[in-house]
Amino acid sequence: MNRRQMLRAALAPALLVGLGTACSEPQPDTGSVDVVDPGKIPPTPAPSPTPSLPAGPLTGAPVSAAPLAGRQAVAVPLRVSPSTTPAGLDAADLVYAEFAESDTLHLTAVFHSRDAKKIGPVAEIRPVDIRSVGVLHPVVGYAGGPTGFLTQFEKSGLAGVTPDDGDAIDDGYTSTAALLKAAPKGGQPPTPPLDHATDGAALAARDLVPATELSVTVSGGPPMVWRYDQQKSLWVGKVGTATVTAASVIVLTMEYRTLDVRNPSPRSLPSANVFGEGAVVAVSGPSSAKGRWRKPGQGMVCTLADSGGDLLHPQPGNAWVVYAPTTAKVTVK
Structure with missing residues (x-):
């Protein structure tokens, strides 16, 4: 081998190394960064589910804050004439309506899931108030009443607040906050009075018909007409001069009797007999159903059943x- 051949043989490995380095991808300088195998990257943790709020016992709908579900209810009787502008009804979860004397309504408004800053005008206590709300365990704000009615209230075991008890009722009006503050401690939440629909269940299992209007006509009483607002999915009516809305309206047909009271002033009053049974017509959502109601006594819930005996299921919301x-005359169109 001559000198030129010996030099070529010595340079060949160096050229191969140089060419290999020149043709390969430049390697990044990772420094102190840890390189992780993509196959071992832990999955992104799923977001924690939003805690579901409990349903209000009077509406069957979730409350705005969990503590509301466990607090005591507030009940207030109101007397409404065609010229009265009642306050607070828009916040009531449940309202009972009795046809009273002189073209008026005696209402028992029950508040639980929502607060009302002004409720009134507060009326006297009547037997219908005691018999309607006894199972709901509310504190009742009322403006006195005939001696016999006051005795019935005392025997009912319900907590009561009157204008004589501090300033909870002032100039004929009150609020949920004032009545709850004045109520005895240890009040319990209400028993659910209705079997509300869940998962979109229908109002009734049978004889369900579409409905857009409900009217109740009573001789000598104020007209009561409810119409369905499809956009709001609510029934809209008028009480006194106030427009009111409800997810459900339930009409219970029953006997009325006349009560003669003596103290503090002699007079005769119509009174609904809410214990017993009778026909029921209910509208909820865009539907109506007929059936029977039954309430054996003071401590019992009023059950509502369709024509086959299955419970009615009003939509969640106020009633x-x-x-x-x-x-x-009860008419559904």
Whole structure:
């Protein structure tokens, strides 16, 4: 081998190394960064589910804050004439309506899931208030009443607040906050009075019909007409001069009797007999159903069943329960 051949043989490995380095991808300088195998990257943790809020016992709908579900209810009787502008009804979860004397309504408004800053005008206590809300365990704000009615209230075991008890009722009006503050400690939440629909269940298992209007006509009483607002999915009516809405309106037909009271002033009052049983007509959502109601006594919930005996399931939301005399005309269109 001559000198030129010996030099070529010595340079060949160096050229191969140089060419290999020149043709390969430049390697990044990772420094102190840890390189992780993509196959071992832990999955992104799923977001924690939003805690579901409990349903209000009077509405069947989730409350705005969990503590509300466990607090005591507030009940207030109101007397409403065609010229009265009642306050607070828009916040009531449940309203019972009795046809009273002189073209008026005696309402029992029950508040639980929402607060009302002004409720009134507060009326006297009547037997219908005691018999309607006894199972709900509310504190009742009322403006006195005939001696016999006051005795019935005392025997009922319900907590009561009157204008004589501090300033919870002032100039005929009150609020949920004022009544709860004045109530005895240890009040319990209400028993659910209705079997509300869940998962989109229908109002009734049978004889369900579409409905857009409900009217209750009573001789000598104020007209009561409810119409369905499809956009809001609510029934809209008028009480006094106020427009009111409800997810459900339930009409219970029952006997009325006349009560003669002596103290503090002699007079005769119509009174709905809410214990017993009778016909029921209910509207909820765009539907109506008929059936029977039954309430054996003070401590019992009023059950509502369709024509086959299965429970009615009003849609979640506030409700009005109308006590219609047997002579009333109840019409659904």
